[in-house]
Amino acid sequence: MWTVEWERKALKDAKKLDKSARQRIVNYLEERISVGQNPYQFGKPLKGNKLGLWRYRVGDYRILCQIEDKRLVVLVIAVGHRKDIYL
Numbered sequence: 001m002w003t004v005e006w007e008r009k010a011l012k013d014a015k016k017l018d019k020s021a022r023q024r025i026v027n028y029l030e031e032r033i034s035v036g037q038n039p040y041q042f043g044k045p046l047k048g049n050k051l052g053l054w055r056y057r058v059g060d061y062r063i064l065c066q067i068e069d070k071r072l073v074v075l076v077i078a079v080g081h082r083k084d085i086y087l
Contacts (some may be wrong), residue, residue: 003034025063
């Protein structure tokens with residue numbers, strides 16, 4: 001079982017979103033990532049200056065994460081709309 005942890009910046013990002021989008025993101029992480037055996041199956045690896053991070057897609061929103069295999073932790077780095085998250 002995987003644990004989802006949030007960086008302070010990601011929490012700030014999430015608070016800026018509207019309530020329904022924030023709830024969808026939290027539900028996604030709880031229902032798919034936390035209980036799953038393999039967080040890699042739902043995400044996609046990033047390239048370029050974000051190499052080593054993974055992204056999850058929830059509608060028009062993206063969750064950028066770092067997956068720590070040794071600790072079984074998915075660390076949420078940033079959350080935001082797809083047009084803003086990669087800047």
